[in-house]
Structure formats: C-alpha cells, structure tokens
Amino acid sequence: MEIGIxxxxxxxxxxxxxxxxxxxxxLREVVEEIELADQVGLDxxxxxxxxxxxxxxxxxxxxxxxxATRTSRIRLSTAVTVLSSDDPxxxxxxxxxxxxxxxxxxxxxxGRGSFIESFPLFGxxxxxxxxxxxxxxxxxxxxxxxxxxxxxxxxxHRAGIPGLGVFPLPVQPKLPVWIAVGGNPxxxxxxxxxxxxxxxxxxxxxxxxxxxxxxxxxxxxxKAGHDESLLRxxxxxxxxxxxxxxxxxxxxxxxxxxxMNQLGQERGWGYFSHTSYEAxxxxxxxxxxxxxxxxxEKILFQHEHLGIDRFxxxxxxxxxxxxxxxxxxxxxxxxxxxxVRKELS
Numbered sequence: 474m475e476i477g478i479x480x481x482x483x484x485x486x487x488x489x490x491x492x493x494x495x496x497x498x499x500l501r502e503v504v505e506e507i508e509l510a511d512q513v514g515l516d517x518x519x520x521x522x523x524x525x526x527x528x529x530x531x532x533x534x535x536x537x538x539x540x541a542t543r544t545s546r547i548r549l550s551t552a553v554t555v556l557s558s559d560d561p562x563x564x565x566x567x568x569x570x571x572x573x574x575x576x577x578x579x580x581x582x583x584g585r586g587s588f589i590e591s592f593p594l595f596g597x598x599x600x601x602x603x604x605x606x607x608x609x610x611x612x613x614x615x616x617x618x619x620x621x622x623x624x625x626x627x628x629x630h631r632a633g634i635p636g637l638g639v640f641p642l643p644v645q646p647k648l649p650v651w652i653a654v655g656g657n658p659x660x661x662x663x664x665x666x667x668x669x670x671x672x673x674x675x676x677x678x679x680x681x682x683x684x685x686x687x688x689x690x691x692x693x694x695x696k697a698g699h700d701e702s703l704l705r706x707x708x709x710x711x712x713x714x715x716x717x718x719x720x721x722x723x724x725x726x727x728x729x730x731x732x733m734n735q736l737g738q739e740r741g742w743g744y745f746s747h748t749s750y751e752a753x754x755x756x757x758x759x760x761x762x763x764x765x766x767x768x769x770e771k772i773l774f775q776h777e778h779l780g781i782d783r784f785x786x787x788x789x790x791x792x793x794x795x796x797x798x799x800x801x802x803x804x805x806x807x808x809x810x811x812x813v814r815k816e817l818s
Contacts, residue, residue, distance in 0.1 A: 474776060474817055475783040476810045477517030478510055478802065479552040479709050482530035485735070485792045488727035494792060496529040502795050503530070504540045506788075506802055511544035513806025519552030519582060519709075519785055524590040527735075534567040541575035549575055552672075552709065552785065553584035553653040557605040558591040560631075561613040562639055565620065569643040577644035582672055583610060584653035585660070597630075605630055607663075610652075614667070617648050651707065654686075661686050665693025670705035673779075676787075679757045680708070680771075681778040707783035708775050711790045712761030714768045714804045715797070721762050726750055728791025761786060765808035772813050784813075 482503050486493050494502075507518045518540070520533040530536055537549040549571060554564060564581065572579035585606045592599050608628040615625045620639045627633030652664035653672040664671040671690050673683055687706055694704040711729070715721035726747070733745035743749075753760035761771045772784050788801055 474781065474813065475516035475548075475707075476772070476805070476813060477515050477519065477548070477783065477785045478506070478805065479519040479521065479785040479787045480506065480789055481521040481523060481528050481787075482536070483527060483732070483789055483792045484529050485527045485728065485732055487792055488731055499529040499792075500536055502798075503536055504543065505795075506798060507537075507540035507547065507549070508543045509799055509802045510806060511547040513803055514810065515547060515802070515806045517548040517550055517580070517783065517785065519550040519580075521552045522555050522586075522591075523588055524594050525588070534571055537579070538571050538574050541571060541578070544575070544578075546578070548578045548580055550580035550651070551582045553582045553586065555586035555588075555591050556583040556609050556613065557585050557602065558595045558597050559609070561609050561616060562634075565613060565616045565639055565648070566641070568648055569620070569639075569641050572643035572645055572648060573641055579643065579645070580649040580651065581613075582651040582653045583613065587655055601630065603659075610663075613650065617650060653709075656683070656686065658686065658689060661690045662693045665690040665699075665704065666697045668694060668697065668699040668703065670707065670782075672707040672709060672783075672785075674709045675759050675775070676709075676711050677753075677759050680710075680759060680775045681757070683708075684778045687779040687781075705782040706779060707785060708779060708781050709785045709787055710759055710761050710771075710775070711787045712768060712771075713788060713793075714761075714763065714765055714786070714801045714809060716764065716800075716804070718763040718767060721764065722750075722754070724793055724797045725762050725791075728789075728793050730791075732791040765804050765812065768805075769809045769812035769816070772809070773816055776813075776817070 484499050510518050524531050533551045568579045616623050616639050622636050623634045624636045625634045651670045651672050654660040655674045713721050713725035754762050761768045
C-alpha cells in the first residue's frame with residue numbers, strides 16, 4: 474500500500490498570537506516538506522487548490538514543479554484540481570509539463586471541489602456544478618487518450634477540438650487521473666464506470682461507514698467490464714503524528730479546532746470542542762492523531778474495512794510550526810509507513 478501526504482498550504486492565524494505566515498513563506502515551506510517526504514521514502518504528495526486568503530496554493534502544479542527538480546521518486550499530485558472551473562487543455566498541459574520535469578511522476582486528482590470560490594472567480598455558474606465536471610472530465614480523458622491529435626465534439630460549456638495536438642506530451646504513456654469524492658455515490662459510480670482510481674475523503678464519522686462506497690465503486694467497475702485488480706482506492710484523512718500522543722495533540726488540537734470552527738461557521742456545522750476532537754481521535758474515529766504506532770493502527774483499520782491501495786495523511790489542517798510539520802513528515806516516512814508495510818506483508 475502506498476502512503477503519502479496531502480496538504481492545502483494553509484495560512485490560517487497561529488492560535489494564541491493571531492499572526493499569519495505570508496503566502497510566499499508558506500509555499501517555500503511546502504516545497505521543503507515535499508523534499509523531505511521524498512527523502513524519507515513516502516510514495517505520494519498531494520497539494521490542494523484553493524482561491525481564498527487562508528490558503529496559499531491556487532496553482533498547485535507550479536508548486537509541485539518547484540518540488541519536482543528537488544525530488545527523485547515521490548509521486549506529485551493535486552488534492553484536488555477543481556476541474557469544473559478550470560480548462561482541461563491547460564490542466565493537461567500543466568501536468569504533462571510537471572511529468573516531464575519529474576521524469577514521469579505527475580498525477581491529476583480531479584474533483585468538483587468542496588470550496589466554491591473558484592466558480593465566480595473564473596466566471597462559472599454554480600447551478601451547473603455537476604454538469605461542468607462531467608463535461609470537462611470527458612474532455613480531459615479525451616486529451617489523455619491521444620494528446621497528439623485531440624478530436625472532441627464540444628459540449629454545452631466549451632467548444633469542440635477538431636484534431637489538434639496538446640503539448641508537451643507527458644513522459645507516462647497515460648497520465649494518471651484520479652477521481653476525488655467526499656461521499657457522493659454518483660461520483661463513485663462515475664469513477665468505477667470509467668475505470669479511474671478513486672480517492673475518498675474521510676474527515677468525519679467512522680471509516681467503516683465508507684466501505685459501501687468502496688463496494689459500489691468496485692461493482693460499477695466490474696459492470697463496466699474493467700479488471701477489478703486495476704480499480705484502485707485511496708483514502709485521505711486529517712491527522713498528525715509526533716513521538717508521543719501528548720506531543721501530537723498539544724501541537725495539533727488548537728490549529729485544527731480553529732479551522733474546523735471557522736469552516737463550521739461558513740457551512741453551518743456545530744461547534745468543534747475538545748470532546749469532539751477526542752471522539753474523532755478514538756480508534757474508530759476519522760482523525761489520525763497520535764504516536765507512530767497509533768497512526769499506523771488507524772491506517773491499517775481503514776485498509777481492513779475498505780481494502781485501500783493508498784493512504785494520504787492530511788497533515789496541517791490549520792497552520793502549525795514548520796518544524797513540527799517536518800518532524801511529522803519524517804515520522805510518517807521512517808516509522809509509520811514501515812509499521813504498516815510490515816503488517817501488510
């Protein structure tokens with residue numbers, strides 16, 4: 474099983490002081506985190522796309538390209554590309570360029586986006602939320618199939634392409650495209666029907682509650698005639714790792730609580746208390762915070778119930794000291810991943 478990291482390049486206020494890191498400084502930190510993740514043997518790093526002041530990575534492909542020349546083996550992905558409000562031609566060009574710079578390590582994780590700021594920014598109608606994604610995914614996959622000569626009939630939101638090339642060509646024969654979902658069954662079925670790998674965000678509830686989605690995905694893939702051994706599933710969960718549980722929670726809780734309550738105000742969630750936090754940290758909860766042994770156990774728990782091929786730990790939901798995040802990256806690669814791989818072998 475592959476083990477990696479996802480991040481959003483947060484620039485939220487530090488708890489207690491209210492100070493914020495600049496976008497430029499946070500972007501440089503992210504590149505350092507990716508470089509370290511590569512050095513300690515992690516398999517993948519995914520960077521999310523956002524268009525608001527508390528996140529620095531509105532152009533993840535650019536940040537990943539900066540890391541490509543400082544790494545040698547780690548796969549470089551988005552988490553996610555908001556495909557609905559982007560142009561599939563430019564998305565493919567950016568990631569084919571990243572693929573060249575990294576010598577074949579680029580991936581696209583496409584999603585509809587749980588944040589909606591990009592839609593008015595780029596002039597898209599939120600009423601066409603699902604329609605936009607379906608149409609643009611169709612074009613992206615058409616480009617991926619034969620980038621040297623793309624013929625696409627056009628759709629409601631974009632003109633067709635009459636046998637034109639999209640360059641540069643990627644190093645990989647077929648640029649990997651994952652479908653990221655938050656629990657929408659229609660999106661799960663779409664991924665299975667198309668035979669694309671599926672990434673499930675598990676940020677609340679209990680991981681075993683998502684097992685029916687994994688089953689639904691595999692059923693859709695089999696029905697469409699795809700080889701089930703090629704239907705890959707990844708999960709993405711918030712968390713943090715430190716040498717001891719006490720150290721992990723002392724670093725993680727306040728920034729995480731701040732983000733959850735800020736988003737809760739925007740989305741109508743209930744107050745996220747310390748009691749909520751400890752419940753989420755329990756063995757069957759969605760939050761992976763603790764010692765290397767605890768985090769490894771919870772990754773294995775997800776593997777047991779969903780049969781996952783990849784796990785991505787979202788390390789910094791809320792701005793945390795860079796040194797602590799770097800230590801978490803190190804522990805994930807040198808202690809957590811070996812524990813998981815040993816158990817699975």
